[in-house]
Amino acid sequence: MTAPSTPSPSRTGMRFPDQPIYSGWDTPSRVEADLFEILADGEIPRDLCGRYYQIAPDPAFPNRTGDDIPFNGDGMLRMFTFADGHVDYRSRYVRTEKLKLERAARRSLFGAYRNPYTDHVTVAGRSRGAANTSVAFHAGKLLVLKEDARPTRIDTDSLETDGVWDFDGGVSSPTFTAHPRVDPVTGEMFAFGFEAKGLASRDIAYYVLDAHGKVVHEVWLEAPYTSMIHDFVVTQDYVIFPVMPTTTDLDRLKAGGPHWKWDPSKETCLGVMPRYGTADQIRWYRGPARWAYHFFNAYNEGTTTHIDGCVAEAQAAPFMYPDTLGGQYDATKGVNRITRWTVDYAADDGKGFEEQVLQPEFTEFPLIDDRVETGRHSIGFAGACVIGDEHKGGNGIGRLNSILRYEFDKQQATGQYVLPEHFTFQEPVFVPRSDDASEGDGYLLALANNWTTMLNDLFILDTADLAAGPVATLHLPLRLRSGIHGAWVPEHLVQVG
Numbered sequence: 001m002t003a004p005s006t007p008s009p010s011r012t013g014m015r016f017p018d019q020p021i022y023s024g025w026d027t028p029s030r031v032e033a034d035l036f037e038i039l040a041d042g043e044i045p046r047d048l049c050g051r052y053y054q055i056a057p058d059p060a061f062p063n064r065t066g067d068d069i070p071f072n073g074d075g076m077l078r079m080f081t082f083a084d085g086h087v088d089y090r091s092r093y094v095r096t097e098k099l100k101l102e103r104a105a106r107r108s109l110f111g112a113y114r115n116p117y118t119d120h121v122t123v124a125g126r127s128r129g130a131a132n133t134s135v136a137f138h139a140g141k142l143l144v145l146k147e148d149a150r151p152t153r154i155d156t157d158s159l160e161t162d163g164v165w166d167f168d169g170g171v172s173s174p175t176f177t178a179h180p181r182v183d184p185v186t187g188e189m190f191a192f193g194f195e196a197k198g199l200a201s202r203d204i205a206y207y208v209l210d211a212h213g214k215v216v217h218e219v220w221l222e223a224p225y226t227s228m229i230h231d232f233v234v235t236q237d238y239v240i241f242p243v244m245p246t247t248t249d250l251d252r253l254k255a256g257g258p259h260w261k262w263d264p265s266k267e268t269c270l271g272v273m274p275r276y277g278t279a280d281q282i283r284w285y286r287g288p289a290r291w292a293y294h295f296f297n298a299y300n301e302g303t304t305t306h307i308d309g310c311v312a313e314a315q316a317a318p319f320m321y322p323d324t325l326g327g328q329y330d331a332t333k334g335v336n337r338i339t340r341w342t343v344d345y346a347a348d349d350g351k352g353f354e355e356q357v358l359q360p361e362f363t364e365f366p367l368i369d370d371r372v373e374t375g376r377h378s379i380g381f382a383g384a385c386v387i388g389d390e391h392k393g394g395n396g397i398g399r400l401n402s403i404l405r406y407e408f409d410k411q412q413a414t415g416q417y418v419l420p421e422h423f424t425f426q427e428p429v430f431v432p433r434s435d436d437a438s439e440g441d442g443y444l445l446a447l448a449n450n451w452t453t454m455l456n457d458l459f460i461l462d463t464a465d466l467a468a469g470p471v472a473t474l475h476l477p478l479r480l481r482s483g484i485h486g487a488w489v490p491e492h493l494v495q496v497g
């Protein structure tokens, strides 16, 4: 058998085409760096001891289609190591099958986001997973996740890629969410894959993994229609699959079209199932078309579950338009706001859910104190857009210039930090001040994009007084392309890994 011949580049050198997706803070960074002792202002808290990992889609090559969307670049993992008031930095590309094949060819072979019909013939059937969306640390393993593929395991210190991780054969779904949920008391991880029986399939595979990463429960379900199920929520008693009308279409894919489009004609369907339940126990609760990428958390009181997220009246990503009816992106509808959905599992299947909008600003990247995940949360944090910055001009994750602290019991924002002009935030992570600190008491770490120098800072904020601004600012001599999600891992856990 001979290996398929690898296509060679048509010109010497390489450049990215002049497209918005390759400019501004979306300009590919592509740097694998080791930086010892980052320069800092302020006092870096000495009790911060561990690793802050963050992942970014960072295209190694210009996409062969000539354009791209922000979800499609190769995963670049970044690590900030905190020890005794000092911070070092390391970044490495995740060595996915996709990246290895493309490096060998010195060009892009995989085409449009989640559309294998746009790939070069030599990579047919090869893994398209870009390992670019989120980072999870569970059962001593560091995993990089992308919802169209299985996790990739990474060495916690060298950031070398170990390879695809299927939980010792426990996960048969070819897809695995970028947003697993963890019960901090039991150590269980809850996860799922959607489009789990192939491109555009309605199938969902749901997994419960014990504290050692062993699959202990598996359920296969069918959603009412195929949609992007980017995030989900788990409570003490239930699991909820939010099906919202960002939809796909196999014929559109075969014609080389985009994987996702907004479909305003469909309803939102919340699938609620006991968390160790079976497929026949799922009940679907309906409501108007809504879109949310992310949820803070959910908790149940008896059969009533409260689901808190950043919810919009329509898909907030302009690149998912025109919609399936030909409608154009409307910035006034694509505003994610802190919103509570309430659903009662005792109500019959097919009933509605309640919705309460809690806060007016555009918010994204909701987070809670992980120590209460699946239980009752009272405090949330989120990136927000505040009018006045030159990068505001609308909504979107590229324009977050503030971090909010929200108290769900008081139903109001109880803290906010607004960046100086010419700065925007990437997603923050929360680090508790100590193991026994009260909920939400600690630090927020967030990369800040300085649009004057086009370099990144890492801001360290104290949640006890967000408005006071950073207690310390780390100055990187690098521009880090807009990242997605991250995770904080305390040093004593890293050593186990």
Ligand code: V55
Residues within 6 Å of the ligand: 057, 070, 071, 072, 132, 133, 147, 230, 293, 484
């Ligand atoms: C998101 C990101 C993705 C993706 C699907 O932030 C959704 C949302 C970086 O990739 O594939």
Ligand code: FE
Residues within 6 Å of the ligand: 133, 178, 179, 230, 293, 294, 485
């Ligand atoms: Fe996400």
